[in-house]
Amino acid sequence: MMRSASTTLTPEDTPARGFVARRRDSLLALLERGGLLFVLAALIVVFAVREPAFLNVANLFSILQAVSIVALLGIGVTITLAAGGFDLSVGSIAASAQMAASYVLVVWHGGAWGAVAACLALGIAAGLFNGVLITRLHVPDQLATLGTLFLLAGLQLIPTGGRSLATGTILPDGTEADGTFPDAFLAFGRARLLDVIPAPVLVLLAVTVLVSIVMAATRWGRVIYAIGGNETAARLAGAPAARYRIAAYVASGAIASLGGLLIAARVGRGDVSAGHSLLLDAVAAALVGYAVWGAKRPNVPGTVIGAVFVGVLLNGLTMLNAPYYLQDFIKGALLVVALAFTFSVGRRADGRV
Template structure:
């Protein structure tokens, strides 16, 4: 009789405990990253009081503004199930194009902005040609585009940085960075840096686009099941092309802001932004349990990276440890998104 009671009591206990564990897992997945972010801010502010000041908050926001802008474009491409590996090369290409426009050809800042946007569209056009027209897998296609435009940026500048006073054909370059263009990278509006305002505006636009328009819902439908979306009447190729155009334009805006901040065209200036933007977008999967590319999550992911790096800098951590931390954050976000998501592990094992 005791043995029978023990056998029947065990399944009952397991059934009773299972909902509690599932609820805890869901709460942890939904709010865990936000809780870690709040705790991290509290710890850094306690250890280094200067971390919690308004001035440092603006520094953090300005440091992540370009990353967030580029990451928002990557997020849109990921919404369709794609992946834009050319984002960093796009930023570098736009930096060099805008620098050449003003320094080498002595044109205005407005012209530099226009040429920068056109350069971003050129990168997007190549991605669309490869992925939509030629049906090359996204990762392979955008990897090829990345190398293509990295090389093109070196060719058009002969592998040199572009700055005022540089020698061109044995004579000083005729132009320089204009004040209105530089203002985009270092100016303020009501004490808020211009790049931060641009980041917030683009984040709001991306959130509305992805969550409250039929185009955004179509992108998510394609990312969920492209074949089902096509059967439902969605023009998959057009929407995938739209996603890469938006990604290219966001990278172009990031390149323009970076060029304005640097005040020169440095070779490979945009290369670090690929890892950071991808990390921000993937970390965003775990924000509030979204489990999909989303603008709010990407913005919080970029803030997460920026706060971590800023806090490490204030704690005098070695600069070469920052890349490791970014990689660790990326790996952790992948584990959360693809392993610890409630329900996904069961689906993957059945």
């Protein structure tokens, strides 16, 4: 029998057309999932060809060390994004934590572990403060954490009268800070495993693995994502949403304070300008993480890859002697292209134009 003339042919009507359609969909899905990774790989190839020293082991670990602080803060932001919030205070928490550690060491003559405890206590307290503002006083996340940002940015300046803090600093009361940074504390930021792997990279690796497991394989992580997806539904299902959201901000504050600890240990002083650029880079890393491997939601490995993407780009541009005033523009342009490519391809793969 002859086929009716009114019958509409579809790609599946012939094996060849069906095969082409399936290959096209597979290619689009691969581009969606790996778009940012492809751009990162292309950058590495370009930089390696133009400057062979880019692939030296020492330079690669230098990149990882440079992005470790930003990646840690980005992980904290990622946890709050997963819970439906947004922590804008991570940069100020890190800056205040490194000032607190420096104060304990050079003013109070405390030990390394006392400085560590002061850092973590400040971060936990700041996260708890954010959580209470948001869940008990119902202040919107961005406004609450923005207030904490300004509060801590000003608070860290008061004990030293706005000066950076190191041995020999004259305090507002006229006394001299004559304490020192002990080697045990400096090791957190300067030690190297096997004389190759910097301590901050090891800390980042440990935090990344731990938080990834918690977020992906524990009830706590699943509830956090559920609250971020639909807090009302999660609450009706029996989840104590307020307590989980507070816990998310406490975790973010603690991780940010760990970043501040590493800053103080690396530079050997309390730098009042340390947190100025951390927030934007951390937020960028967390948001870029949405596009890594097609996740389209906050995720810790994606955040770390986002931070590495920015670190590779800036390191390569520096090695190629690109003018400093062009670097931010190039960074922004490549991020926009990579993200636009990933999400536009994703819409096509899903059948949406």
